[in-house]
Amino acid sequence: MAAIAIETSNLHKTYRGGGREVHAVRGISLSVREGEAFGLLGPNGAGKSTTFGMLTTRVQPTSGSMRVAGADPVADPVSVKRRIGAVTQHNTLDRQLTALENLEFRGRFAGLSVRTARQRGQELLERFGLGDRGDAMVHRLSGGQAQRVMIARALLTRPAVLFLDEPTSGLDPQTRVNLWEMLREMHAEGQTILLTTHYLEEAEALCERITVVDHGRTLASGSLEELTSLKGGDSVVSVVHEPGTSLMNVLEPVRRIPGVSRTEADDATLRVFTDRLHGVVPAVLRASLDAGLLVLDVSVRRPSLETVFLALTGREYRE
Numbered sequence: 001m002a003a004i005a006i007e008t009s010n011l012h013k014t015y016r017g018g019g020r021e022v023h024a025v026r027g028i029s030l031s032v033r034e035g036e037a038f039g040l041l042g043p044n045g046a047g048k049s050t051t052f053g054m055l056t057t058r059v060q061p062t063s064g065s066m067r068v069a070g071a072d073p074v075a076d077p078v079s080v081k082r083r084i085g086a087v088t089q090h091n092t093l094d095r096q097l098t099a100l101e102n103l104e105f106r107g108r109f110a111g112l113s114v115r116t117a118r119q120r121g122q123e124l125l126e127r128f129g130l131g132d133r134g135d136a137m138v139h140r141l142s143g144g145q146a147q148r149v150m151i152a153r154a155l156l157t158r159p160a161v162l163f164l165d166e167p168t169s170g171l172d173p174q175t176r177v178n179l180w181e182m183l184r185e186m187h188a189e190g191q192t193i194l195l196t197t198h199y200l201e202e203a204e205a206l207c208e209r210i211t212v213v214d215h216g217r218t219l220a221s222g223s224l225e226e227l228t229s230l231k232g233g234d235s236v237v238s239v240v241h242e243p244g245t246s247l248m249n250v251l252e253p254v255r256r257i258p259g260v261s262r263t264e265a266d267d268a269t270l271r272v273f274t275d276r277l278h279g280v281v282p283a284v285l286r287a288s289l290d291a292g293l294l295v296l297d298v299s300v301r302r303p304s305l306e307t308v309f310l311a312l313t314g315r316e317y318r319e
């Protein structure tokens with residue numbers, strides 16, 4: 001069994017100010033093993049960045065406990081900072097410096113010699129396809145290039161854990177896929193990674209295990225297979241009716257269809273959860289038609305993080 005790289009227990013963070021209280025994190029517990037690529041997934045405002053901030057020593061928790069790379073971010077932030085690399089959502093590169101100088105400075109700050117810092121910086125730039133951009137000033141880099149330089153900078157001190165807050169937010173689809181490739185390679189080489197994301201697709205593509213959070217709470221944790229078999233093992237058939245349609249008369253007959261485990265009415269959309277699609281889709285449609293309803297659209301979603309989220313919250317996942 002691999003050692004534990006990150007562990008949190010019942011973390012809470014309440015922001016207070018201006019007579020207001022925001023309960024951003026309300027009891028998040030997670031455990032990340034060494035060498036794992038771990039995802040903290042949730043919609044905007046779920047509390048991911050706040051959790052990220054607490055794990056990386058920037059945000060003081062209100063209560064709860066944590067261990068990151070063998071140290072406590074509250075009691076011993078210096079040790080944690082020394083052992084991790086963190087890439088936040090914003091471009092934090094020094095705009096007065098070139099790409100390579102940004103890396104060198106980080107290395108020097110961490111106590112590396114000028115030579116080692118420069119050498120490692122150059123190696124990392126080459127590794128990330130930026131070998132010829134070392135002399136470029138930061139403002140000349142594209143969004144994807146700047147993101148890669150920030151990741152390179154975080155890796156310069158060979159951290160035990162690499163933290164990435166929404167690493168591909170705002171990047172175009174091609175750049176996003178390139179970055180995924182890079183992160184997969186790093187993970188294959190044994191780098192422990194914790195990333196936050198609001199993209200279901202990103203969590204599915206990159207993470208061995210995932211904690212799904214919403215409204216500051218952990219909804220579920222596990223591998224994709226565990227999550228889909230536990231909570232979202234059903235496929236979801238969505239039948240969209242004319243706006244304003246009442247679904248009262250159709251719910252009961254649909255519930256009686258063999259293989260239907262659950263139904264939900266969401267305005268004029270009927271959602272049907274089933275573990276056997278065969279025969280269920282036509283039977284559901286027939287029930288709508290028999291009730292005299294006008295069907296506008298039918299879609300089927302196979303078990304995925306999207307259906308897990310739906311099963312856990314009763315809400316559609318909105319990125």
Ligand SMILES: Nc1ncnc2c1ncn2[C@@H]1O[C@H](COP(=O)(O)OP(=O)(O)OP(=O)(O)O)[C@@H](O)[C@H]1O
Nearest residue numbers: 015022024042043044045046047048049050051198
């Ligand atoms: N410094 C702060 N002061 C007050 N409220 C805050 C602060 N930072 C975050 N919040 C609030 O805490 C809640 C959780 O925010 P957080 O940024 O952690 O969520 P998130 O899941 O990372 O979302 P996003 O992807 O939009 O950053 C939100 O309601 C947010 O407005």
